[in-house]
Amino acid sequence: MDQKPQSRFDTALGVILFLVMIGALYMAFLGAPREKTMGDLQRIFYFHAPSGIVGLLAFALNFVGSVMYLIKKDRQWDNLALASAEIGVMFLTILLVTGPIWAKPVWLVWWTWSPRLTSSLILWMLYIAYLLVRNYVPDPDRRAMMSAVFGIVAFVDAPIVWFSIRWWRDIHPSPMLETGGLSPAMRPAFYTCWAAFMVLFLYLVRRRFYLESARNDVELLARQVDIAR
Amino acid sequence: MLAMIWAIFRKDLLIELRTKDSLNAMLFFGIVVLVIFNFALESIRESIRAAVPGVLWVAFAFSGTLGLNRMFAAEKENSCLQGLLMLPVDRGVIYLGKMLAATVFMLVTEAVIFIFSLVFFNLTVWNEIPYLVLVFFIGTLGFTTVGALLSAISVNTKMREVLLPLILFPVILPVLVNAVEATNIILNTVDYRTLKLPLTIMSVFTIIFGTISYLLFEYVLED
Numbered sequence: 145m146d147q148k149p150q151s152r153f154d155t156a157l158g159v160i161l162f163l164v165m166i167g168a169l170y171m172a173f174l175g176a177p178r179e180k181t182m183g184d185l186q187r188i189f190y191f192h193a194p195s196g197i198v199g200l201l202a203f204a205l206n207f208v209g210s211v212m213y214l215i216k217k218d219r220q221w222d223n224l225a226l227a228s229a230e231i232g233v234m235f236l237t238i239l240l241v242t243g244p245i246w247a248k249p250v251w252l253v254w255w256t257w258s259p260r261l262t263s264s265l266i267l268w269m270l271y272i273a274y275l276l277v278r279n280y281v282p283d284p285d286r287r288a289m290m291s292a293v294f295g296i297v298a299f300v301d302a303p304i305v306w307f308s309i310r311w312w313r314d315i316h317p318s319p320m321l322e323t324g325g326l327s328p329a330m331r332p333a334f335y336t337c338w339a340a341f342m343v344l345f346l347y348l349v350r351r352r353f354y355l356e357s358a359r360n361d362v363e364l365l366a367r368q369v370d371i372a373r
Numbered sequence: 374m375l376a377m378i379w380a381i382f383r384k385d386l387l388i389e390l391r392t393k394d395s396l397n398a399m400l401f402f403g404i405v406v407l408v409i410f411n412f413a414l415e416s417i418r419e420s421i422r423a424a425v426p427g428v429l430w431v432a433f434a435f436s437g438t439l440g441l442n443r444m445f446a447a448e449k450e451n452s453c454l455q456g457l458l459m460l461p462v463d464r465g466v467i468y469l470g471k472m473l474a475a476t477v478f479m480l481v482t483e484a485v486i487f488i489f490s491l492v493f494f495n496l497t498v499w500n501e502i503p504y505l506v507l508v509f510f511i512g513t514l515g516f517t518t519v520g521a522l523l524s525a526i527s528v529n530t531k532m533r534e535v536l537l538p539l540i541l542f543p544v545i546l547p548v549l550v551n552a553v554e555a556t557n558i559i560l561n562t563v564d565y566r567t568l569k570l571p572l573t574i575m576s577v578f579t580i581i582f583g584t585i586s587y588l589l590f591e592y593v594l595e596d
């Protein structure tokens with residue numbers, strides 16, 4: 145990644161994001177047909193499912209950044225890990241907020257401790273913990289080291305959490321695309337929303353990454369000024 | 374390598390036997406947790422046996438966290454950590470020695486807390502004891518494998534004691550869930566064939582995180 149805070153690529157990405165977002169909103173609310181039993185309520189799915197997928201992707205990226213930092217000791221990898229963790233937590237928050245809004249009328253409860261729900265919640269908590277570790281280590285190099293180790297622990301833990309509670313009864317609808325449960329008429333809306341969330345993710349990660357790089361530079365300058373005095 | 378692990382293990386054990394800093398705190402806190410649960414579960418006193426596995430593991434986890442907090446905090450206080458780091462051994466060896474010492478402290482505490490729970494909740498167990506020992510042992514090992522690594526992370530932070538439970542409990546969840554399930558099978562459903570699944574998951578967790586922590590420990594102890 146280049147170091148310029150606002151490259152032409154980012155401007156282009158912003159424009160694409162704007163257009164694909166408008167498209168996603170149109171498809172989700174007007175383009176897609178009404179669901180037979182759930183009615184308009186089902187439309188929340190177009191935001192719920194993509195935010196889960198993008199959240200997982202963000203945490204995978206955090207894992208890559210963490211491992212690479214331990215190997216290369218280059219702060220850029222740490223910045224990538226931080227950016228993806230923060231944005232992953234944001235997407236998982238969307239997932240955990242939209243879920244209960246849908247569940248209350250359909251399941252008649254806000255929350256149930258089914259495997260899928262429980263492991264999403266624990267995943268969210270793991271990365272909040274990751275951000276907490278970052279928050280409380282003052283020295284930047286040590287912070288990068290500690291959080292890289294915790295990032296690896298968190299990412300390895302996630303599948304074990306899933307397997308360890310798998311035998312619980314699950315009432316969450318199974319992944320629609322694998323089982324073919326999503327009607328073909330609804331697919332364009334889903335794919336548009338998915339694309340919109342992916343572009344949003346890419347855009348935000350890049351912004352956050354540059355912000356953190358800039359912060360590193362300021363820190364470094366401040367230290368040099370201190371030494372010069 | 375075994376001799377080096379033993380040396381560090383023995384050092385931690387000796388310090389603890391002479392000061393009894395952590396053990397006293399762990400024991401007392403575990404018992405306090407039991408008493409509090411006794412009041413919290415007042416309304417289901419008739420069927421309290423069903424709640425005992427959960428209560429026990431909450432007490433174990435809370436008192437274990439106290440012990441893990443002291444593990445590196447004590448080393449930091451008198452710059453003992455520098456001495457430890459100067460040892461001509463692999464950092465993973467330090468991890469293993471300290472992790473095993475923490476496991477022993479926790480197991481001792483658990484035994485006492487368990488005896489108190491028998492009294493407080495009016496339980497009678499005899500034949501179940503070998504199975505319980507097995508579950509307590511594997512569960513505790515799972516807890517300390519990750520706990521020792523995260524304890525070393527949390528001493529590097531400003532918040533130390535406050536941070537450890539916040540970052541440890543989400544990670545340790547698979548062990549807690551399965552330890553409670555296994556204890557519940559022993560105390561309540563008594564279908565020992567179903568014990569295999571939770572024990573396997575806990576063992577897999579322990580092996581995976583034992584290896585990861587062994588490898589990553591050098592990074593958290595740097596400097």
